Structures are given as C-alpha cells and as structure tokens.
Amino acid sequence: MKSREAGEQEALIEWAYFMEAQFPELELLHHIPNGGSRHRIEAIHLKQQGVKAGVPDLHLPVARGGYHSLYIEMKVKGNRPTPKQIHWHMMLVEQGNKVEVCYSFEEAKNVLLDYLKSTRVE
Numbered sequence: 001m002k003s004r005e006a007g008e009q010e011a012l013i014e015w016a017y018f019m020e021a022q023f024p025e026l027e028l029l030h031h032i033p034n035g036g037s038r039h040r041i042e043a044i045h046l047k048q049q050g051v052k053a054g055v056p057d058l059h060l061p062v063a064r065g066g067y068h069s070l071y072i073e074m075k076v077k078g079n080r081p082t083p084k085q086i087h088w089h090m091m092l093v094e095q096g097n098k099v100e101v102c103y104s105f106e107e108a109k110n111v112l113l114d115y116l117k118s119t120r121v122e
Helices: 004-019 024-028 040-048 083-094 105-117
Strands: 058-060 070-074 098-102
Touching (some): 004 024, 004 070, 004 105, 024 058, 058 105, 070 105, 083 098, 098 105
Parallel strands (some): 070 098
Antiparallel strands (some): 058 070
C-alpha cells in the first residue's frame, strides 16, 4: 500500500507538471530516490553509486531570493526529520540552499509558489 507521504508527493509532482506553463522552471523539479526499502543487494549497489541517507526528497535547482536552489523534505503529520536528515538540511543551508520540511501537498505547493515568486538571482 502506498504511504500517505508518497501520495502527497505524487500530488505535488502532478500539480507541478500542470503549472509548468506558468512557471517553466518547475520542469526541473525532481525526486531524489534515496529512501524506501530495497532488496539487500540492490541497496548495496545503490550505496556504491552514491545514494546517501538523509538527502531531501525533492530538489528544484533554480536560484531565487538569494538561494542557489530549493530542497523539500516531505513528511506526514507527527513524523519528524531524522538526525541524518537534519544534518543534511544544515549542510545544504550552509551551501546557500533553501530547505523546507513540508507535511502536505498544500504546504509544499505554497513553498514552491513562494520560492518561485521571490526575487530572481542574476
């Protein structure tokens, strides 16, 4: 059964696809598949290829409002970022990125809209 978190993220990606006409930069929004359960051998191969625990779920590599890019970590209500996720969030912020933890499609949609409408970095 699909998790509620995955469903919220899928709704966000579907919304972003339809909003590309208004915000073409949304075409760059992508999921970073570092989570989830995998067969042991597949997990070993992915780790050898660079998969790292704690990396946020979504990335928008677009500069806005003084930030290099936006990362979004999707969570469900009552769930909090892990220590590894918090560590990644802090490192990404130190490098000039914006990082947000969102608990719903609506919250993530508003974060994306606010980010895209902020002053463009030239």
